[in-house]
Amino acid sequence: MANVSLFLGCVIPNRYPGIEKSTKLCLDKLEVDCIDLEGASCCPAPGVLRSFDKATWLALAGRNIALSEELDRDLLTICNGCYGSLADANYEIKADEQVKKEVNSHLGLIGRNIKGSHDVRHITEFLHKEVGPGKIRDVITRPLELRVAVHYGCHLLKPSKGRVGSSVERPSFFDELVEATGAESVEYPDKMECCGAGGGVRSALPDEALALTGHKLSMIESVGVDCIVNACPFCHMQLDAGQVDLNGRDGTSHNIPVLHYTQLLGLALGFSVExxxxDLNEMKNLEFFKKFV
Amino acid sequence: MSVRNEPNVLSRMEKTGSTILKCMHCGVCSGSCPSGRHTSLNVRKLLRKACNDPAVLSDDSLWMCTTCYNCQERCPRGIDIVDAIFEMRALAVQEGIIYPEHRKVGELLLEHGHAVPINEENRTKREALGLDPLPPTVHSFPEGLEEVKKLLTSCGFDELMSEE
Structure with missing residues (x-):
């Protein structure tokens, strides 16, 4: 199994720290060799910051990856946005010597250098490939009787160039990980559709973002599930806080618990909601919490 | 918002400028666009406008793309559509066309090294979970933050974000 360094990004440690805690509890139980990537920064954010200036985006991503190279470890992300930025930047740096040279001309100023020697991983593809649904099924202690709406999120899969690829239209690896906890991954219309947050839309055009979120939630509600499971704190925030925003704005009564995969896995490994x-989500669903008392 | 300097957007789009001319206007992009279902974004029209109208840089719909990449994955001509949108956005920002909320994100990065920095509420949440109140990122490593600031200056990002 590849040794990894844990890249936290911004939204997880600074808005949903429960996901950071859950990730550490799960990786420890699964005996994954993982240490903190100390001193890392914003990935930088693929929607907004990549839109502004590509050289900046590449240089900051290059520094984060170089920190992991210095530890001789692959870089493990737990966010689709961080994965999107860092995997895409790593791909460009590895594929194009000129790009690498330019990035290193900036990194040289801070005494660092990116070699292109290591990979950027995402927790879901990492767990699927390196641990596997079979082992997860073996180690869980509390099989979950839940109907789950899996939300892959866009940047886990796309752009497909340079990613080690599953299908971008009908992937299954995330569903398999969810079902390894005993839960059922329920099919629903527009399952692969975006949550609405990406590309800087949430920050500058929140009403437009919520239009996508409201549609996604209505599709999920049409099939009836116990919770939504995602692999990205930005989707997590949009689907969680977005329910509160929609209820306040439109008088809807959305109340679906939203979990990152590591939180779902943590429940199956016997850890508590707290x-x-x-329970630190914006949307509090006490009925869901009671299932795990 | 208006475009001051440059009439020819296409020639300034470094990597995708020539490839968007390959578009045959089949509309798969617009039909695949989750944002376009709910907003005024029409990806096909946006690309067409990029070919002949510098006002594309101040088109509001340029910022309605969530960068989901459906259009890029499905384009039968293999055009890197989202990459083209990124390039158009970068040109817009160079022209000073930027939402105040987005400039704020840039300023947070310049100050904290995080686009979403810690706040009091989440220090408390972290402590309740048994985590350190500050994460082991640049928030806990001032020398790391200095490195990030040096890189941002070296790339000219501080100037790009400054209001003239």
Missing amino acids: ELGI
Whole structure:
């Protein structure tokens, strides 16, 4: 199994720290060799910051990856946005010597250098490939009787160039990880559709973002589930806080618990709702919490 | 918002400028666009406008793309559509066309090294979870933050974000 360094990004440690805690509890139980990537920064954010200036985006991503190279470890992300930025930047740096040279001309000023020697991983593809649904099924202690709406999120899969690829239209690896916890991954219309947050839309055009979120939630509600499971704190925030925003704005009564995969896995490994920070969401669904008392 | 300097957007789009001319206007992009279902974004029209109208840089719909990449994955001509949108956005920002909320995100990065920095509420949440109140990122490593600031200056990002 590849040794990894844990890249936290911004939204997880600074808005949904329960996901950081859950990730550490799960990786420890699964005996994954993982240490903190100390001193890392914003990935930088693929929607807004990549839109502004590509050289800046590449240089900051290059520094984060170089920090992990210095530890001789692959870089593990737990956010689709961080994965999107860092995997895409790593791909460009590895594929194009000129790009690498330009990035290193900036990194040289801070005494660092990116070699292109390591990979950027995402927790879901990492767990699927390196641990596997079979082992997860073996180690869980509390099989979950839940109907789950899996939300892959866009940047886990796309752009497909340079990613080690599953299908971008009908992937299954995330569903398999969810079902390894005992839960059922329920099919629903527009399952692969965006949550609405990406590309800087949430920050500058919140009403437009919520239009996408409201549609996604209505599709999920049409099939009836116990919770939504995602692999990205930005989707997590949009689907969680977005319910509160929509209820306040439109008088809807959305109340679906939203969990990051590591929180779902943590429940199956026997940890409590509080230990995993599921109760720290904006949307509090007490009926869901009661299932795990 | 208006475009001051440059009439020819296409020639300034470094990597995708020539490839968007390959567009045959089939509309798969617009039909695949989750934002376009709910907003005024029409990806096909946006690309067409990029070919002949510098006002594309001040088109509001340029910022309605969530960068989901459906259009890029499905384009039968293999055009890197989202990459083209990124390039148009970068040109717009160079022209000073930027939402105040987005400039704020840039300023947060310049100050904290995080686009979403810690706040009091989340220090408390972290402590309740048994985590350190500050994460082991640049928030806990001032020398790391200095490195980030040096890189941002070296790339000219501080100037790009400054209001003239």
